[in-house]
Amino acid sequence: MDRRWGVGMGLFSMLGLASGAGVVEGAKAPLFEAKDQNNALVRLADYQGKSAVVLYFYPKDDTPGCTAQACSLRDGFTAIQAVGAVILGVSADDGPSHKAFADKFHLPFSLLADPDKRIIGAYGVKMPLLGFAKRVTFLIDRQGVVRKVITDAKTKDHDQQILALLKGMS
Numbered sequence: 001m002d003r004r005w006g007v008g009m010g011l012f013s014m015l016g017l018a019s020g021a022g023v024v025e026g027a028k029a030p031l032f033e034a035k036d037q038n039n040a041l042v043r044l045a046d047y048q049g050k051s052a053v054v055l056y057f058y059p060k061d062d063t064p065g066c067t068a069q070a071c072s073l074r075d076g077f078t079a080i081q082a083v084g085a086v087i088l089g090v091s092a093d094d095g096p097s098h099k100a101f102a103d104k105f106h107l108p109f110s111l112l113a114d115p116d117k118r119i120i121g122a123y124g125v126k127m128p129l130l131g132f133a134k135r136v137t138f139l140i141d142r143q144g145v146v147r148k149v150i151t152d153a154k155t156k157d158h159d160q161q162i163l164a165l166l167k168g169m170s
Contacts, residue, residue, distance in 0.1 A: 022124015025149055029055070029140045030122040034090070036110035037098035042088065044144070052085040052169065053140040054162055056153070057125045057133040061093045061101035061111075065135070068155040070107055076159025077108050083166045085139075090114050092132045139165055 023030065033043040047053050056073070058066045073080070073087055080087060087109035093101075098111035112119065114133075120126045125134045135155075139148040139162065148165050 023122075023138065023146055023149065025146055027146050029053075029138065029144050029146050030119075031144075032112075032119045032122060034112040034114055034119060035095055036112055037095060037102045038110075039095060040110070042110050042112055044140070047086060047140075047142075048144045049142055052083075052142055052147075052166060054080060054085050054087045054137065054166075055090065055123075055140060056087070056135075056137040056158075057090050057120060057123065058135055059127075059130075059132045060091060061097045062104065065155045066091075067101075067105060069135070069153060069158050070101070071105055072156055072158045072160075073109065073162075074105065074107050076163060079163055080159065080166065083163065084142075085162075085166055088112055090119050090133065092117055092120060137162065139169065141169060 029044060031044050033041060036042050044053065058069060060066055070089065077087065089109065089111040092114055094115050095113045098113055102111055114120050117126055120133045123138065125136045127134055135153050137150040137153055138146050141147045147169050150161065154161050
């Protein structure tokens with residue numbers, strides 16, 4: 001399944017249907033608010049001045065690549081927190097889907113429901129024909145500035161990839 005997904009995404013990229021992220025490094029991160037899997041309202045502005053934010057977009061709950069990525073972030077959660085960052089996941093799935101996914105894999109971070117794709121659109125990560133999010137991660141500093149955009153997420157080692165970059169931001 002993962003290999004076919006990768007081949008499909010490669011074809012979309014060649015056709016220009018899966019372009020790079022719209023928000024670039026050095027830009028102010030677009031503000032947003034959304035409900036997470038526990039129906040809590042999460043606002044990006046609430047983290048300004050307090051912690052860095054790992055904002056990761058992914059296509060679909062409980063699919064092979066998305067599960068590998070989420071579990072990697074789960075496994076690295078404590079280390080990522082230790083360097084002063086929080087993790088927020090975003091997909092077009094709804095709250096109940098996120099709840100089932102988070103419960104099944106014991107995910108300790110918020111998964112934000114974006115079924116109307118407002119956040120996905122604001123960050124420029126919407127796949128045109130498919131409508132869901134591309135796999136892109138934004139590292140946002142305490143001032144709300146995008147410091148890194150990761151478009152080549154290593155799903156099984158995404159926590160290590162992020163940690164190395166977060167340590168370089170300090």
